[in-house]
Amino acid sequence: MGLSNIKVGTKLISGFLLVCLVGIVIGIMAIVDLKKLDDEAEKLYAKDLLGLSFVKEANIDLIYVSRDWRNALISPDQEKKQKYIRLAREYMAKVRDNLNKGGALFYTEKGRKLLSDLNARLDEWNASTEKLLAMVPKEDPSALSEEFRSVHKTQSDQNDAVDNMLTELTRFKEENAAKSSQATTELYERNRIIIISLIVGGLIFGVTVGILLTRSLTRPLSRAVEVANTIAHGDLSSKIDVSGTDETAQLLIAMQKMQQSLQGIVSEIREIVEAAAIRGDFGVKMNLSGKEGYMKDLSELLNRLSDVTDTGLRDVTRVAQALAAGDLSRKIDKDYPGVFGQTKDGVNGTVDAIRGIVDDIQFVALSAGQGDFSVRMDMQNRQGYTKTLAELLNQLSDVTEEGLKDVMR
Incomplete structure (x- = not known):
């Protein structure tokens, strides 16, 4: 069914609804894409940046543990020694606590494997560190015992191993964060292109609908104006072509009927005049059947x-x-x-x-x-x-x- 068979009101409402529908589709897609961007940003923050923060905090706590047991070793009195030992144990607990918090944010298989290896190494580090802290109050910093040196060597190696593993976890998290950031950027760029394309497509669609609606209205109206001007100048011979069933087509049909009625009136008047002027017959009359309004009055x-x-x-x-x-x-x-x-x-x-x-x-x-x-x-x-x-x-x-x-x- 062509546009000429659709009523003008229906055309306008349909065009408006189509443009609104395109706008709704663009809006929904934009909302969906924004949700994806939000999910990626949340993932970047919650699983990568926040996890990276916990790993770095654990690494800092590891440094504080080494600092505090050394401070305890060189402290001149037992009270200060116990204070630093207590601080060292608190930071040891923080190392474990930060890794536990960050552990839930390792979502890849490689990340979980690194975390599992770190926890195993951390257990050994905890044991050697506790053994070291237990020996600190009894040691003279100027003359360390061989046993202390041996425990310290073991604890230092394990501390370096834990530090290296934390560094590797940090690098791993930074790489994941960079990947998530890149994915977010790519998603943004892709969605921006899609949304811009949809907006441009929507504008083109709206303009196309507007042009089609305008042409479907102005063409028959222009034809109607042309016919009306022709009739106004006394020419009843113009042909009125009608297609469709909308209001403009109905207008042309009405003008066609008006033209035919005027042609009939002119024909009857010509017949009366010819009968009177040529044959002298004044008995010919206008037919009043079916005539109304001015045509009936004229007849x-x-x-x-x-x-x-x-x-x-x-x-x-x-x-x-x-x-x-x-x-x-x-x-x-x-x-x-x-x-x-x-x-x-x-x-x-x-x-x-x-x-x-x-x-x-x-x-x-x-x-x-x-x-x-x-x-x-x-x-x-x-x-x-x-x-x-x-x-x-x-x-x-x-x-x-x-x-x-x-x-x-």
């Missing part, structure tokens, strides 16, 4: 004009035929306005004038029949043929009267 007025013309001419013809037959009793009795009223007055005046002449002639003839040839026709107010006829009759009376007088004399 009724034309029929009334035809009726008045036909009736008036018939009355004139009737009186003229009566005059031709010598009947002076016929006159036009019906009232007519305007020119037909003047025609009525002229015809009736002619009848009255002829009737007056006939009466005068009859009077003159009757007088002559009684032997009186002195009667003459009154010349007052006579003009044209009535004056000429009166003068001729008076001359005839004069000649007749003079001749008879001569005979009698």
